[in-house]
Amino acid sequence: MKVTIKEWNAVAAWRWDMPDDDVCGICRNPYDSTCSKCKFPGDECPLLLGECNHSFHMHCIYSWIRQESSQEKCPMCRQPFKSKSQTAATATPTAEGQAQEPTTSPL
């Protein structure tokens, strides 16, 4: 028997490589969701991991750091907040059905 595929639709899902139930400590939205100001999650509203290993939506932590009173400290541990890498995390889409765990590029 020969089967001819006439049409197929690929569906992809992504998520940040972060613990499932974790939320951004500032806006309390899940990491996979957006900060309070954005509409679309993903590259438009990335996460930022600090050297102290605390992460936030980039927009959330920027709003905080911009405040003089923050003294540029991490809201969690009050260490000076420094991004682990200069570039924010980027999401990598993975096709559904593949065995591979969804991954993101290293932070």
Add this chain to the structure above:
Amino acid sequence: MFASKRLGKELQKLHEKLPPGITLIQADDLKEWLMDIQVVDSNPIYQNEVYRLKFMFSPDYPIQAPEVVFVADETHPIPWHPHVYSNGIICLDLLDRQGWSPVHNVESVCVSLQSMLTSNTKKERPPGDENFVKHNKQRPRDINFVFHDNQV
């Protein structure tokens, strides 16, 4: 708008579950909430009393700290504490610009104030209370408190 989404989430959680001695009284809008706190252990200074807290949020909450004061009425006195003025203004570093962090929330502030009372042994007002209460026209967030006492 930061505050509305975050406060909405907090409210949902407050409706589900609250630590002992903490009660949500009013949260009709996203500007001003009322919470009641009680000291749950047997500290004699606070026996059988309920204190009412008023939270005021700016549109930038939680980037900006909420303003939190005790409010008095017939059934709710202002608790005795060396850091609580008799007009309800609270001197606590975590509510001040320098001590606030956006990971705090209404519940954690209530718990901190509850534990501040629980551990207190002095039935006192802050030094200069009478003068401060008489002359202070500033909002809590505009007062520059000096934090010198790390005991309470």
